Amino acid sequence: MDFNHTEERRMLADSLRRTLERGADWAALAELGVFGALFTEEEGGFGGAGFDFAVVFEELGRAGSGLPVLEAGLAGGLLADCGRAELVEQIIAGTLRVAFAHSEPGLRYDLGPIATRCDDGALTGRKSVVEGADTADLLVVTAHHGDTVRLFTVNPKGPGVSLHTVPSLNGGAVSEVTLEAAPATEIGGHMGMVETRLAAATLAVCADALGAMETAKAMTLDYLRTRKQFGVPIGKFQALQHRMADVAIEIEMARSAVINLAGHLHDEPASRDRHASAAKSLVGRVARLVAEEAIQMHGGIAMTEEYALARVARRLIAADHRFGDEDWHLERFIRLSA
Known part of the structure; x- marks a missing residue:
């Protein structure tokens, strides 16, 4: 296994470091191609490999960036898995911010069981420690639909959704998301x-x-x-x-x-x-x-x-x-x- 970074990854790391030193915002990261590095070519990006993630996030950690880039890769990756290419394209362009809401009170680090449920196209439940929810345009949420856990998209500013947001230790913000018959769109997926x-x-x-x-x-x-x-x-x-x-x-x-x-x-x-x-x-x-x-x-x-x-x-x-x-x-x- 070759552990040396490719020339493209070294160039991305150098450019990202200089951009972060100048004080980069979301648009600057998108223009640099940071979000594209988190997705494969099939998903609309140009990276998606483990070393692409390592290069991007090491520089973000070095600079102490509080921007929720990880959420773009996590929630965006799930959207890509569910075939929502049009949304992934907007994430890569920097025009759509997304966050992933899965953890619930009492779960600690385990993935389940979760209590949030979908009834008649609406979600009811609570999601805890959701990074970047306060600035997101779209939430990707896990919920029970029948006997299986599926993925849904929810407008965080829509009806039935309330956020309690506090600063996080890593420099960003985390939210407690309460869903009360919040309209949702099922996108499929599985655990x-x-x-x-x-x-x-x-x-x-x-x-x-x-x-x-x-x-x-x-x-x-x-x-x-x-x-x-x-x-x-x-x-x-x-x-x-x-x-x-x-x-x-x-x-x-x-x-x-x-x-x-x-x-x-x-x-x-x-x-x-x-x-x-x-x-x-x-x-x-x-x-x-x-x-x-x-x-x-x-x-x-x-x-x-x-x-x-x-x-x-x-x-x-x-x-x-x-x-x-x-x-x-x-x-x-x-x-x-x-």
Whole structure:
């Protein structure tokens, strides 16, 4: 397996990094082709492979972007699976924002059972921790229709839909979505499609965390070189050098896990999910370690809102909890490996 990025992916990463440094909005990302990289050529994009996700989300994590790009790939991927090419085309063009609503109160990280139901073309139920719902033009929602779980599209600003939105740790916003006989359009699909797209979303979270780790490492190294005690930079102290070396090694382990998952993203489900859990469990542990060590080596300044590391640390802590934390994925990895 060749782990080297293609010339096109390297160019996309460089362009995306420069664009994010200037302060990119949704339209700028669409013009750059970021959304197109999340879909295959058959779906209307030009990427869709594991390494395409890794390139895009590592740069988004490095820049600390709060834009709900992951939701475009997750909900948009489900729309593509259900044959809604006209909607996918709008997502790639940046004219349609979508979000995926599946998790419900009490589910934690499991995919089911869900309580939301469809009756006479209307959905009733509650969806929790929906990223990007407040800015979405369309929600892709899972609900029972008869004895099976199907996918539906709902207008988040339409009748019967109410949102309670709060800021999220990763810099965006999450919503509690209440559906009370909300008009919906069934688009088909099944839970197998959801599991496949959630594996890609897990890779995206891992790559995002990897980018944030690199930012935390760079900020900490810069601080160790400039902060002085006893007349010398604190980076001269051997104890801090050893701690920083441990952080660098752990980040490289996380990078290897992301690369491994990207290479196995399109395996058959059991193998794919085993690699996804292995990567997510390791990245969740390392993300928390990097956040804690960076704060410790900075001292009190790292806990202030005025200093950028605080936002990076929150993003790293949040990464462990999205789509399953370290312990949940370790248990699943053991179960799938048995």
